[in-house]
Amino acid sequence: KQEVTQIPAALSVPEGENLVLNCSFTDSAIYNLQWFRQDPGKGLTSLLLIQSSQREQTSGRLNASLDKSSGRSTLYIAASQPGDSATYLCAVPPFRRHSGNTPLVFGKGTRLSVIA
Amino acid sequence: DVKVTQSSRYLVKRTGEKVFLECVQDMDHENMFWYRQDPGLGLRLIYFSYDVKMKEKGDIPEGYSVSREKKERFSLILESASTNQTSMYLCASSPTGDDEKLFFGSGTQLSVL
Numbered sequence: 428k429q430e431v432t433q434i435p436a437a438l439s440v441p442e443g444e445n446l447v448l449n450c451s452f453t454d455s456a457i458y459n460l461q462w463f464r465q466d467p468g469k470g471l472t473s474l475l476l477i478q479s480s481q482r483e484q485t486s487g488r489l490n491a492s493l494d495k496s497s498g499r500s501t502l503y504i505a506a507s508q509p510g511d512s513a514t515y516l517c518a519v520p521p522f523r524r525h526s527g528n529t530p531l532v533f534g535k536g537t538r539l540s541v542i543a
Numbered sequence: 544d545v546k547v548t549q550s551s552r553y554l555v556k557r558t559g560e561k562v563f564l565e566c567v568q569d570m571d572h573e574n575m576f577w578y579r580q581d582p583g584l585g586l587r588l589i590y591f592s593y594d595v596k597m598k599e600k601g602d603i604p605e606g607y608s609v610s611r612e613k614k615e616r617f618s619l620i621l622e623s624a625s626t627n628q629t630s631m632y633l634c635a636s637s638p639t640g641d642d643e644k645l646f647f648g649s650g651t652q653l654s655v656l
Contacts (some may be wrong), residue, residue, distance in 0.1 A: 434578060447597070461644065463645075465649075468631075468652070470547075470633055470635075470647035470649045470650045471633070471645075472647070473644040473645060473646065518587075518645075529589050530576055530601060531645060533585055533586045535584075536553055536581075
């Protein structure tokens, strides 16, 4: 059964610092991985989706990498800002389905605080 | 932009009541999902649907049912609400395909007293 782990559970950094969030998964037979952002009391917003054939995806100050063989992904945030404060979750589909999309398996997230 | 709309932001119900949580998406997505999110437990899948009138159980379906009569609407039903169903409920949708993103609604914070 696919399991997704995110360490640390919480992280506090000063504004302007570059930082890396980690995600690991137990079954490397994934076909994509998504990173999400969640603000307190709100729904999740998809930030980046990496296909299994890719190693990186970039969006603005965010860069996500994927290493399937080691079961790891990282989310790099450059020049962090107080507005980046949120919980960041990663998720993978546990297997391939013949119809419809597979419900994702989520990590519990890393709660990031960027201090001004 | 894809929009997933949940009918209520906050809901307070009494034990034993039948509760309906509605979710509507406007992008013709085939797949729709209901999760609940609790502190320390993360997101847990309740039910999902990959087509009209199709439904499949997730990890924690007990005490819940769902309805998908139209493609854009996926309803979660608590047959007889209990206090342990107090939670944040999140609806999501996605188109079918290997590389498609999942879009979430804003969530419904349900309190069962």
